[in-house]
Amino acid sequence: MPPVETKQDIQYEAVIGLEVHAQLKTASKIFCGCSTKFGAASNSQTCPICLGMPGVLPVLNRRVLEMAVKTGLALHCKISPYSRFARKNYFYPDLPKGYQISQYELPLCEHGYLEVALPAGQAGESGRIKRIGIRRAHMEEDAGKNLHEGLEAASHVDLNRAGVPLLEIVSEPDIRSVDEAVAYLKALRAVLVYLDVCDGNMEEGSLRCEPNLSLRPVGQKEFGTRVELKNINSFRFVQKAMEYELRRQEKLLREGGRVVQETRLWNTEKEITVVMRGKEEAHDYRYFPEPDLVPLMIPADLINEIRKTLPELPDAKRERFAREYGIPVYDAEVLTTSRDLAHYFEACVAMYPQPKTISNWIMTELLRELNNRGQEIADCPIPPERFAGLLKLIEDGTISGKIAKAVFEEMYRTGRPAGEIVKEKGLVQISDAGAIETLVDDVLGAHPNERESYRQGKTQLLGFFVGQVMKRSQGKANPGKVNELLKKKLGEEKK
Numbered sequence: 001m002p003p004v005e006t007k008q009d010i011q012y013e014a015v016i017g018l019e020v021h022a023q024l025k026t027a028s029k030i031f032c033g034c035s036t037k038f039g040a041a042s043n044s045q046t047c048p049i050c051l052g053m054p055g056v057l058p059v060l061n062r063r064v065l066e067m068a069v070k071t072g073l074a075l076h077c078k079i080s081p082y083s084r085f086a087r088k089n090y091f092y093p094d095l096p097k098g099y100q101i102s103q104y105e106l107p108l109c110e111h112g113y114l115e116v117a118l119p120a121g122q123a124g125e126s127g128r129i130k131r132i133g134i135r136r137a138h139m140e141e142d143a144g145k146n147l148h149e150g151l152e153a154a155s156h157v158d159l160n161r162a163g164v165p166l167l168e169i170v171s172e173p174d175i176r177s178v179d180e181a182v183a184y185l186k187a188l189r190a191v192l193v194y195l196d197v198c199d200g201n202m203e204e205g206s207l208r209c210e211p212n213l214s215l216r217p218v219g220q221k222e223f224g225t226r227v228e229l230k231n232i233n234s235f236r237f238v239q240k241a242m243e244y245e246l247r248r249q250e251k252l253l254r255e256g257g258r259v260v261q262e263t264r265l266w267n268t269e270k271e272i273t274v275v276m277r278g279k280e281e282a283h284d285y286r287y288f289p290e291p292d293l294v295p296l297m298i299p300a301d302l303i304n305e306i307r308k309t310l311p312e313l314p315d316a317k318r319e320r321f322a323r324e325y326g327i328p329v330y331d332a333e334v335l336t337t338s339r340d341l342a343h344y345f346e347a348c349v350a351m352y353p354q355p356k357t358i359s360n361w362i363m364t365e366l367l368r369e370l371n372n373r374g375q376e377i378a379d380c381p382i383p384p385e386r387f388a389g390l391l392k393l394i395e396d397g398t399i400s401g402k403i404a405k406a407v408f409e410e411m412y413r414t415g416r417p418a419g420e421i422v423k424e425k426g427l428v429q430i431s432d433a434g435a436i437e438t439l440v441d442d443v444l445g446a447h448p449n450e451r452e453s454y455r456q457g458k459t460q461l462l463g464f465f466v467g468q469v470m471k472r473s474q475g476k477a478n479p480g481k482v483n484e485l486l487k488k489k490l491g492e493e494k495k
C-alpha cells in the first residue's frame with residue numbers, strides 16, 4: 001500500500017511581500033504649506049487644505065516629488081515620465097476629506113529592486129546577496145491620528161499628520177523567510193536614511209511596515225492566500241508578528257483548515273495577531289484620477305539632475321567595503337547600515353589599517369555599547385583616533401585582548417584615551433620573562449596533583465594551568481608567553 005500523505009508531512013515555505021510607508025522629510029506638507037514637525041500641539045499645524053474644507057485646492061510640494069524620484073532611482077526603479085494622482089475613497093474620522101490623495105494606476109516609480117545581504121547559512125542558491133523586487137513606489141498623503149486617551153469617554157482627532165508626505169514602497173512577494181524580511185526592511189531603511197529623505201524612526205511612525213504573508217507547500221508554484229499585518233511599530237515587533245503569523249497559518253493548514261484573506265493587527269501585549277477586517281479590494285476604494293491635480297510629466301532633464309545628487313548608497317558601499325577592505329560581505333552590510341557608522345569604520349581604518357580587526361571590534365564591543373544605551377554612532381564618546389590607539393596597545397603587546405575589552409568599556413564610560421586608563425589602573429601586560437616564570441612556578445607548585453596527571457598523559461590540562469596563571473596575574477600576563485613557558489616546563493617534567 002502506498003504511504004498516505006498527511007498534512008503533517010508537508011513542508012511549507014513562506015511567501016512574504018512588504019508594503020512600507022516612509023514619511024518624507026520635507027519641511028511642509030505635500031499639498032499645503034503647513035509644517036510637518038513631529039510632536040507639536042494637536043491640530044496646531046493645519047489649514048483649510050489639510051483639514052479638507054470644501055472648495056480648497058491642493059498644490060504639489062516640489063520637494064516631495066524630488067525626494068520620491070531620488071528614492072525611486074536609488075531603488076533602481078523606472079521613473080514614469082507620465083504619472084498621476086488618484087483618489088482613494090474611504091471613511092474614517094482621521095481622514096476629513098473622505099478620500100486620500102494617492103497614486104494608483106500610474107505610479108511614479110515601478111519595477112525596481114533592492115539587494116540585501118544575508119548572514120551566512122541563510123542565503124538561497126543565489127549566494128549571500130539576494131535581490132528583492134520593488135513593484136512600485138508612489139507618493140501619497142498621510143492621514144491624521146485618532147487619540148483614545150484621557151478620562152473622558154471620547155476620542156479625539158489630531159490632524160497635524162494629515163497631509164504629511166508619504167512614499168509607499170511595495171515589494172514583490174520575493175521574500176521567503178522572516179529573517180529575509182527583516183534584512184530587507186533594514187536595508188530599505190538604510191537607503192532612505194542615506195538619501196536623507198526619511199528619518200527611519202519606526203517608533204515615531206516615520207517608517208511603517210505592513211507585511212503580507214502566506215504559506216505554500218515547498219515545490220508548489222502558486223501562492224497561498226495571504227494575510228496583511230498592520231499596527232507594528234518596531235523592528236522587533238515586525239519580526240515577532242511575522243513569526244507568530246506564519247506559525248498560526250502553518251497550524252491552520254496542518255489541521256486541514258484554510259487561511260482567510262484578511263487584515264490582522266499585531267497585539268503587542270498578548271503577542272498575537274487578531275482580525276481587524278476582511279481584505280478590502282481595490283474596487284472598495286472607488287479609485288479615480290484626482291481631478292484637482294494635473295498629471296505629472298517629468299522631463300528626463302529633471303531625472304538626470306536628481307540622479308546627480310545620489311550619494312554612494314548602502315549596496316555600493318557594502319560592495320566596496322568587501323572588495324577594498326577584504327572583509328566578509330556580512331560585516332560590510334552591518335558596517336554600512338548607516339552612513340555615520342560606515343564613516344566611523346573608514347576613519348578607524350585610516351588610522352589603524354587592519355580592517356577585519358576593526359570590523360570585529362565595532363560589530364561586537366562598540367555596537368553592544370550603543371545598543372545597550374539606545375545610542376547612535378554619533379553619540380559614541382570614543383573618536384576613531386582613540387579607538388585606533390586602543391588597538392595599537394594590543395598590537396604592541398602593552399595589553400592583552402581581554403584587558404582591552406575592559407579598557408574599551410572604561411573608555412566608553414569616561415571618554416578618556418586608552419593609554420591613560422591602562423597606566424592609571426596598572427593594566428600593562430606582563431611580558432617580562434622573569435615575571436612570567438615566577439607566576440608559572442607558583443602555579444605549578446600549587447598544583448602537584450594536576451602536574452602528576454599531566455605527566456601521565458592528560459595533556460588537556462594545559463588549558464587549566466594557563467587559566468590559573470592568567471588568574472593569578474589578574475589577566476595581565478601575556479597569554480602567548482604563558483602558554484609557551486608552561487608547555488616547556490611541563491614537557492620537561494614528562495621526560
Ligand code: ADP
Pocket residue numbers: 015016017018019170171172173174212213214223224225226228282
Ligand atoms: P494590496 O494593495 O491589495 O495590498 P498588492 O497586490 O499591492 O495588494 O500586494 C501587496 C503586497 O502583498 C505586495 O508587497 C505583494 O508582494 C504582496 N503579496 C501579494 N500576494 C502575496 C501572497 N500570496 N503572499 C504574500 N505576499 C503577497
Ligand code: MG
Pocket residue numbers: 019228
Ligand atoms: Mg495592501
Ligand code: ZN
Pocket residue numbers: 029032033034045046047048049050051163
Ligand atoms: Zn495645511
